[in-house]
Amino acid sequence: MLKLINSAIILAGGLSQRYGKNKLLETFNGKTLIEYNIDFCYFNNITDIHIVYYDEKVYAYLKNKFSKEIIMKNITLHKRPDEPVGTGMSLLTPINLISDRFIILFGDNFYKGRIEDNTDSYNVATYKYFSYDSSNLRFAAIQGDSIIEKPHSVFEGKYFVGYMILNRKDILSIPYSISGRGEVEITEIFNRCPRKQFRPLNIDWEEITYVEDYNKMLKLIMMNGD
Numbered sequence: 053m054l055k056l057i058n059s060a061i062i063l064a065g066g067l068s069q070r071y072g073k074n075k076l077l078e079t080f081n082g083k084t085l086i087e088y089n090i091d092f093c094y095f096n097n098i099t100d101i102h103i104v105y106y107d108e109k110v111y112a113y114l115k116n117k118f119s120k121e122i123i124m125k126n127i128t129l130h131k132r133p134d135e136p137v138g139t140g141m142s143l144l145t146p147i148n149l150i151s152d153r154f155i156i157l158f159g160d161n162f163y164k165g166r167i168e169d170n171t172d173s174y175n176v177a178t179y180k181y182f183s184y185d186s187s188n189l190r191f192a193a194i195q196g197d198s199i200i201e202k203p204h205s206v207f208e209g210k211y212f213v214g215y216m217i218l219n220r221k222d223i224l225s226i227p228y229s230i231s232g233r234g235e236v237e238i239t240e241i242f243n244r245c246p247r248k249q250f251r252p253l254n255i256d257w258e259e260i261t262y263v264e265d266y267n268k269m270l271k272l273i274m275m276n277g278d
Contacts, residue, residue: 056277058152061102064104065142066139074109074110076110076159077110088162103127104132109258132145136228137234140228144228153168155217157215172219175242176250177242179210179212179251180213191211196248223241230243
């Protein structure tokens with residue numbers, strides 16, 4: 053495999069308001085999802101990992117659990133600013149410290165498999181296809197060459213999920229803006245990127261939003277032998 057991705061940013065700055073408690077510290081078969089994220093990076097030979105947190109409990113957990121990796125600088129912790137909020141701001145927080153080609157992972161998602169990336173020409177967002185299901189409304193829909201944040205009028209098609217593979221120089225060229233939701237949206241940053249491309253998700257993946265998603269996540273993890 054041609055190795056182009058050298059860094060990863062794991063977004064762990066959310067407050068888990070819909071989950072009801074901090075899902076970033078929830079364990080699945082003995083591990084948190086952040087641990088599975090780190091395992092996924094190591095499996096794909098990525099050892100420059102930047103985790104963006106907000107909750108100090110998440111920081112304390114990471115500092116204790118991964119003290120050796122932090123000392124070795126395989127893992128670096130970054131606190132996102134109080135304002136503005138949003139996943140886009142978490143993306144931008146460590147942007148000056150990462151390599152030119154990097155991957156974005158969501159700290160409350162599970163990933164298993166081999167990253168496929170054979171070009172540095174495109175900024176890539178992955179998707180899965182869903183038909184009508186009320187849970188689709190938690191995702192962002194892909195329409196044309198744009199990602200629409202959590203639309204309530206789209207019930208089937210391609211939905212942005214999983215991860216992004218981005219070019220640092222392109223991200224740095226885009227001034228951020230505040231959305232109507234009062235956030236810096238990672239989807240809006242991607243929409244303004246040059247050389248965009250959408251690709252189907254090629255790995256095992258699951259996301260968790262509500263507490264009732266716990267068993268769904270655990271089932272996938274157990275199926276993957278973790």
